[in-house]
Amino acid sequence: MIFRxxxxxxxxxxxxxxxxxxLEAQKWCQSYSFRSFQQNVIIVGLGxxxxxxxxxxxxxxxxxxxxxxxxxxxxxxxSSKKYRSSGLHGSPTIIHVxxxxxxxxxxxxxxxxxxxxxxxxxxxCWQGAEKFFxxxxxxxxxxxxxxxxxxxxxxxxxxxxxxxxxxLREMVK
Amino acid sequence: MxxxxxxxxxKILCVSLLRFGDLIQHLDLVxxxxxxxxxxxxxxxxxxxxQSIAGLLPGTVHVFPRQVMQYHLVEETGSSLSAMKHLHEVxxxxxxxxxxxxxxxTHNQLSYHLxxxxxxxxxxxxxxxxxxDNLWAQYLNGPWQSSDQPNFSLVEVLARSxxxxxxxxxxxxxxxxxxxLVLQVLTSDQKKNWGFENFKKLIQLVRAGSSEIKISILxxxxxxxxxxxxxxxxxxxxxxxxxxxxxxxxxxxLRQADLLVTGDTSILHLAAQIGTPTLSLFMGSGNIYxxxxxxxxxxxLAAQSHCYPCPASQSCEQPEHFCSQSxxxxxxxxxxxxxxxxxxxxVASTSTESLYFSNxxxxxxxxxxxxxxxxxxKIEEVVPPYASTTKEYLNVIAENESxxxxxxxxxxxxxxxxxxxxxxxxxxxxxxxxxxxxxxxxAGILGLGTESGTVMFAxxxxxxxxFLRRWRAAFLNAEYKSDYSSQLKxxxxxxxxxxxxxxxxxxxxxxxSQLLEIEIKILTIAENEMKERSSSYVxxxxxxxxxxxxxx
Numbered sequence: 001m002i003f004r005x006x007x008x009x010x011x012x013x014x015x016x017x018x019x020x021x022x023l024e025a026q027k028w029c030q031s032y033s034f035r036s037f038q039q040n041v042i043i044v045g046l047g048x049x050x051x052x053x054x055x056x057x058x059x060x061x062x063x064x065x066x067x068x069x070x071x072x073x074x075x076x077x078x079s080s081k082k083y084r085s086s087g088l089h090g091s092p093t094i095i096h097v098x099x100x101x102x103x104x105x106x107x108x109x110x111x112x113x114x115x116x117x118x119x120x121x122x123x124x125c126w127q128g129a130e131k132f133f134x135x136x137x138x139x140x141x142x143x144x145x146x147x148x149x150x151x152x153x154x155x156x157x158x159x160x161x162x163x164x165x166x167x168l169r170e171m172v173k
Numbered sequence: 174m175x176x177x178x179x180x181x182x183x184k185i186l187c188v189s190l191l192r193f194g195d196l197i198q199h200l201d202l203v204x205x206x207x208x209x210x211x212x213x214x215x216x217x218x219x220x221x222x223x224q225s226i227a228g229l230l231p232g233t234v235h236v237f238p239r240q241v242m243q244y245h246l247v248e249e250t251g252s253s254l255s256a257m258k259h260l261h262e263v264x265x266x267x268x269x270x271x272x273x274x275x276x277x278x279t280h281n282q283l284s285y286h287l288x289x290x291x292x293x294x295x296x297x298x299x300x301x302x303x304x305x306d307n308l309w310a311q312y313l314n315g316p317w318q319s320s321d322q323p324n325f326s327l328v329e330v331l332a333r334s335x336x337x338x339x340x341x342x343x344x345x346x347x348x349x350x351x352x353x354l355v356l357q358v359l360t361s362d363q364k365k366n367w368g369f370e371n372f373k374k375l376i377q378l379v380r381a382g383s384s385e386i387k388i389s390i391l392x393x394x395x396x397x398x399x400x401x402x403x404x405x406x407x408x409x410x411x412x413x414x415x416x417x418x419x420x421x422x423x424x425x426x427l428r429q430a431d432l433l434v435t436g437d438t439s440i441l442h443l444a445a446q447i448g449t450p451t452l453s454l455f456m457g458s459g460n461i462y463x464x465x466x467x468x469x470x471x472x473x474l475a476a477q478s479h480c481y482p483c484p485a486s487q488s489c490e491q492p493e494h495f496c497s498q499s500x501x502x503x504x505x506x507x508x509x510x511x512x513x514x515x516x517x518x519x520v521a522s523t524s525t526e527s528l529y530f531s532n533x534x535x536x537x538x539x540x541x542x543x544x545x546x547x548x549x550x551k552i553e554e555v556v557p558p559y560a561s562t563t564k565e566y567l568n569v570i571a572e573n574e575s576x577x578x579x580x581x582x583x584x585x586x587x588x589x590x591x592x593x594x595x596x597x598x599x600x601x602x603x604x605x606x607x608x609x610x611x612x613x614x615x616a617g618i619l620g621l622g623t624e625s626g627t628v629m630f631a632x633x634x635x636x637x638x639x640f641l642r643r644w645r646a647a648f649l650n651a652e653y654k655s656d657y658s659s660q661l662k663x664x665x666x667x668x669x670x671x672x673x674x675x676x677x678x679x680x681x682x683x684x685x686s687q688l689l690e691i692e693i694k695i696l697t698i699a700e701n702e703m704k705e706r707s708s709s710y711v712x713x714x715x716x717x718x719x720x721x722x723x724x725x
Contacts, residue, residue, distance in 0.1 A: 035240070035241075037238070037241050037244075113252075113254060114254070114255070114258055116255065117255070118244075118248075118250045118251060118252075119251075120250050121249075121250075141249065141250065142252045142253040142254040142255075148254065151254055152254075155257070155258060155261065157257070157261060158261075158265075160261070160290055161257075163289050164260050164261060164264075164290065165257075166286040166289075167260055167283055167286045167287050168242065168246060168253075168256055168257065168260060170282045170283035170286060171239065171242055171243050171246060171256075172243070172246050172247055173282075
């Protein structure tokens with residue numbers, strides 16, 4: 001991982017706006033509206049961490065978990081001023097993910113999969129590792145058939161899976 | 174609201190997964206369930222967006238996290254697996270309660286599938302095999318949905334489809350003089366709103382007539398901004414007061430009101446249940462026949478626009494809001510101050526051509542009595558049921574104060590009964606002609622054989638449609654204003670004709686014939702009874718009717 005003027009790069013591509021990363025982070029946060037029921041949320045991608053900092057400040061009541069591929073980015077973020085206890089739940093939890101599919105099978109991954117109230121992608125920091133982050137994101141939002149098939153066995157649906165889906169389909173008509 | 178948890182011997186779950194208004198109307202069904210199961214522990218399953226009303230429900234409330242699940246299913250940031258997990262948890266929680274009975278008051282596909290996941294000894298309402306429960310279930314799935322003017326409200330037909338008695342209409346608190354007028358100016362849907370300007374002019378009219386009447390504009394807290402903007406020129410005057418109340422507060426506020434003027438809202442149904450007199454303005458998708466307040470002496474003004482009622486799923490596509498324009502301010506004003514006597518709308522037509530709709534109208538009672546008799550499958554019981562149904566019908570008439578003293582009104586009722594009987598007999602002739610034609614002439618056209626009772630039909634032939642259209646036109650021209658024939662008319666309009674349709678037409682013809690037969694019998698008994706009650710008739714003809722109410 002290369003840092004140039006404090007802006008991290010992966011394979012020569014910048015992981016956040018070099019001119020105004022704070023403004024980029026603000027706009028990213030503004031693009032999402034939050035529901036009252038949300039408590040535990042996941043951010044996919046740490047990058048330079050501006051968006052994480054902004055997100056935690058704006059939503060102090062949320063418990064935030066950040067998933068990142070590069071350990072050096074995590075170390076850099078945790079040693080920076082930005083990593084501070086600004087939320088009610090303290091600092092965001094940052095998890096180093098090596099393999100998107102293996103992670104979802106781990107105890108931590110399963111717990112996150114079953115107990116999250118939303119998964120938020122910060123796509124600018126996926127540069128140079130798009131395939132990994134797309135897979136990681138899909139593993140959590142479960143909107144792709146393959147992702148769902150990989151995870152469906154983690155819960156015992158009491159043989160009701162088909163009927164449960166029939167109910168859910170009616171909710172999106 | 175007192176929460177009755179029962180003795181725990183029988184546990185009942187009431188599934189009500191629609192909106193506030195539906196949930197409040199379903200409380201009538203819950204009262205019927207309570208009457209049949211006095212010591213039962215009653216639970217509710219309601220949508221998360223109705224949680225604020227939980228305090229009004231007489232039982233333990235379980236929340237169906239619909240908004241959460243929809244978020245997870247629809248939004249990019251949600252997780253489909255989380256939606257599954259939430260639903261699975263709800264099902265597990267409910268099944269752990271070991272309910273003895275589950276009543277599904279929600280007539281939609283979602284609740285239908287949900288019921289297949291819930292376990293209990295007995296289940297009622299929409300679920301797999303629901304249509305096999307009784308004729309009412311079939312009526313709810315078929316004619317009730319296809320008719321713009323069904324004879325039963327949704328609550329009534331739901332009740333019977335779940336083998337519950339039809340809940341009685343709520344009483345309306347008597348009010349001598351209106352001192353406190355409450356205006357609920359918004360509904361949940363733009364096309365059901367009468368409009369701020371109309372309400373402002375109504376307030377001016379009321380104020381011009383009296384400065385003593387207290388006028389309150391009622392809204393929910395989340396409607397405050399819109400309402401204050403709509404009435405900004407009234408905010409600084411003493412003409413009105415604004416009340417933005419939560420659910421838990423609105424009930425006691427309505428108890429103090431002498432009249433609530435509102436569109437088709439949940440507040441309307443709440444007011445009806447607690448006895449506050451109501452004047453409701455139905456427009457857009459608010460169908461008076463399906464959702465009018467279940468309250469005696471309720472006054473309902475329905476839109477007279479050509480497009481009313483429209484489907485709930487569509488927004489108003491007209492260049493102007495014809496519905497709100499068709500309900501005149503002067504008409505509403507007059508309806509507020511007219512004396513609320515039962516005779517006022519007694520013989521009122523229930524068609525949309527009439528502005529006034531009344532639960533108390535004679536024609537509506539008659540058609541409901543006929544349908545109820547038929548749907549309860551009492552057609553084979555000849556005399557006593559007819560007599561009891563008729564007596565019940567006559568009691569409605571007898572309860573009317575004006576009818577006991579007003580001879581002209583009695584004459585009017587006799588005239589109505591006689592005209593209706595003639596209409597039925599003419600329709601019977603038309604139906605017999607059709608049945609005959611269908612058996613013989615149609616058989617030739619369709620290439621059908623009628624021998625030995627076995628009928629063979631040409632598959633998917635379009636040729637017979639002209640024949641069917643001709644008869645449909647004949648039925649329409651008969652101007653028979655009821656939904657008895659709606660199913661037959663629907664079938665006669667089929668794009669293709671095959672064995673299935675032919676069988677259904679034959680069945681619909683027989684059903685229609687039975688309905689007419691029931692009504693003619695009721696009318697005969699009712700007419701004779703009325704003649705006996707009418708002194709002027711006796712004086713004029715010099716005789717009493719020879720047929721009593723117990724006669725066939």
